[in-house]
Amino acid sequence: MCSPEAAPSALRMLAPGLNAYTLRFDPDLLKPLQAEFNHSVQPWLQSKPGQRALQGGRLLRQALPGRQYAVFSYNTYPLLWIAHHNAERMTLFQRLFRQLGLDLHLQTQVQPLHRVRFYAGFFVVGQQAPAALWHDDYAPAAPGYTLITPLYPLAPEHGHLLYKTADGQEAIYRYQSGEAVLIGAGLQHSTQPYAPSGQLRVLLSLTLGSDRLRDWPLLAPTIGRQARYFQLPCGHIRGQCLCRLWARFRRDLA
Numbered sequence: 001m002c003s004p005e006a007a008p009s010a011l012r013m014l015a016p017g018l019n020a021y022t023l024r025f026d027p028d029l030l031k032p033l034q035a036e037f038n039h040s041v042q043p044w045l046q047s048k049p050g051q052r053a054l055q056g057g058r059l060l061r062q063a064l065p066g067r068q069y070a071v072f073s074y075n076t077y078p079l080l081w082i083a084h085h086n087a088e089r090m091t092l093f094q095r096l097f098r099q100l101g102l103d104l105h106l107q108t109q110v111q112p113l114h115r116v117r118f119y120a121g122f123f124v125v126g127q128q129a130p131a132a133l134w135h136d137d138y139a140p141a142a143p144g145y146t147l148i149t150p151l152y153p154l155a156p157e158h159g160h161l162l163y164k165t166a167d168g169q170e171a172i173y174r175y176q177s178g179e180a181v182l183i184g185a186g187l188q189h190s191t192q193p194y195a196p197s198g199q200l201r202v203l204l205s206l207t208l209g210s211d212r213l214r215d216w217p218l219l220a221p222t223i224g225r226q227a228r229y230f231q232l233p234c235g236h237i238r239g240q241c242l243c244r245l246w247a248r249f250r251r252d253l254a
């Protein structure tokens with residue numbers, strides 16, 4: 001029998017009038033990804049190249065040794081977005097997407113043709129945030145969301161999430177175990193700055209949104225940048241999609 005506590009509750013708006021939400025869930029659902037992080041990513045972070053990457057100062061876009069994961073940074077900012085780099089690794093993140101019931105919860109926001117699409121999953125790792133880097137994840141009105149939740153509880157000195165309320169005030173969302181925040185287009189936000197810490201700050205992120213290929217031009221500047229191996233709105237893997245070709249072929253036949 002399924003206990004009511006285990007069932008994911010509905011979304012709550014982060015603050016009035018914002019395209020951002022929180023979602024409670026059973027933190028035990030993170031266990032497979034915690035094991036995966038410890039086994040497949042942590043050793044690289046402890047290696048010399050990993051330690052150097054955590055210092056920031058360089059743009060990173062490269063596969064990690066073993067090619068199971070790839071690392072991406074926004075310019076020189078010391079925050080590493082570590083994405084699955086093959087189908088097997090991607091499955092672990094996509095399973096969590098299903099378990100969280102995101103297709104059900106985001107129907108109204110995303111208005112998919114059939115179902116809300118999972119695009120990619122990441123470990124977001126850092127140990128310092130020198131300054132606020134305010135940004136919007138998506139182009140205006142892009143039907144995409146970035147889910148973020150702590151993979152491990154943050155240390156007291158770690159930064160949380162700064163965001164702007166509807167009337168432009170700065171506010172803080174505090175990450176907590178068993179709760180995810182979903183960031184949509186239009187939410188100005190930043191990591192809360194924090195001094196170098198001896199402990200890694202490890203968040204888990206999933207990107208998701210529309211299953212309509214026609215929305216891809218709006219989503220591509222975000223989704224197409226952070227990972228090399230990800231799902232397009234149509235559900236095909238980047239570089240393995242023939243949808244546009246088929247559409248043209250059908251038009252030619254008509």
Ligand SMILES: [Zn+2]
Nearest residue numbers: 234236241243
């Ligand atoms: Zn396709």
